[in-house]
Amino acid sequence: MEKVNKNDFIELKFTGKILGKDIFDTNISEDAKKIGIKVNDNPFIICVGQKMVVDGLDNSLIDKEIGKKYYIELKPNEAFGERRKEFVKLIPLSVFTEKKIIPKAGMVLHMDYNLVRIVSASGGRVLVDFNNPLAGKDIAYEFIVERKIKDDKEKINALLDYFVKKRLDYSLTDKKAIFETDKFFGSIIKMLNDKFKDILGIELIFKEKTVKTETQNNV
Numbered sequence: 051m052e053k054v055n056k057n058d059f060i061e062l063k064f065t066g067k068i069l070g071k072d073i074f075d076t077n078i079s080e081d082a083k084k085i086g087i088k089v090n091d092n093p094f095i096i097c098v099g100q101k102m103v104v105d106g107l108d109n110s111l112i113d114k115e116i117g118k119k120y121y122i123e124l125k126p127n128e129a130f131g132e133r134r135k136e137f138v139k140l141i142p143l144s145v146f147t148e149k150k151i152i153p154k155a156g157m158v159l160h161m162d163y164n165l166v167r168i169v170s171a172s173g174g175r176v177l178v179d180f181n182n183p184l185a186g187k188d189i190a191y192e193f194i195v196e197r198k199i200k201d202d203k204e205k206i207n208a209l210l211d212y213f214v215k216k217r218l219d220y221s222l223t224d225k226k227a228i229f230e231t232d233k234f235f236g237s238i239i240k241m242l243n244d245k246f247k248d249i250l251g252i253e254l255i256f257k258e259k260t261v262k263t264e265t266q267n268n269v
Contacts, residue, residue, distance in 0.1 A: 051115045056099035057249055059199035069188040095199055095208035097249055102212050104129045107191050116195050123190045133186035143174045205250055213242055230257045
């Protein structure tokens with residue numbers, strides 16, 4: 051039976067639960083229905099050992115058999131970390147009102163690239179919890195490795211989905227992926243080049259996309 055190794059690209063089906071309690075994340079339709087959410091049909095593809103999922107799950111994938119169902123339990127240090135008091139901060143109310151947000155206890159917002167929870171709001175100050183909502187909790191995963199990914203383009207797209215959050219057009223020739231795109235993405239592509247070479251042996255090359263002017267089109 052084929053097994054998973056570090057740096058393999060795999061399609062992963064999973065359901066995560068707070069231990070003994072509710073589902074908090076899944077990409078399995080039947081489980082998603084239980085918590086009233088929909089999952090898209092796109093395969094969830096990761097590179098094993100590259101921290102694209104929590105450490106405990108990532109580490110547990112190695113040596114697992116393709117197509118077999120597994121169950122693991124993780125302590126906070128293997129999952130979303132311990133709760134830390136220093137991550138609970140008082141912030142002036144004006145920071146929120148300037149963005150036309152009226153903070154209320156229990157609200158969950160995106161702030162400084164983090165998911166944060168409003169603990170309380172009074173006297174011109176807001177108590178904000180920057181801890182991950184799952185910090186300090188024991189969790190469990192059920193998962194199946196559906197298949198190994200062999201196609202380089204599927205691997206590249208998986209890394210783009212994770213690191214860039216956007217699919218970019220590129221051509222792939224002789225282990226070189228040539229991106230002709232906006233200058234905005236140039237620095238991101240250059241930053242990711244070492245990562246792609248290390249994992250895939252593929253070099254990323256950026257070429258700034260030229261925009262034709264009306265004069266050029268009429269020549």
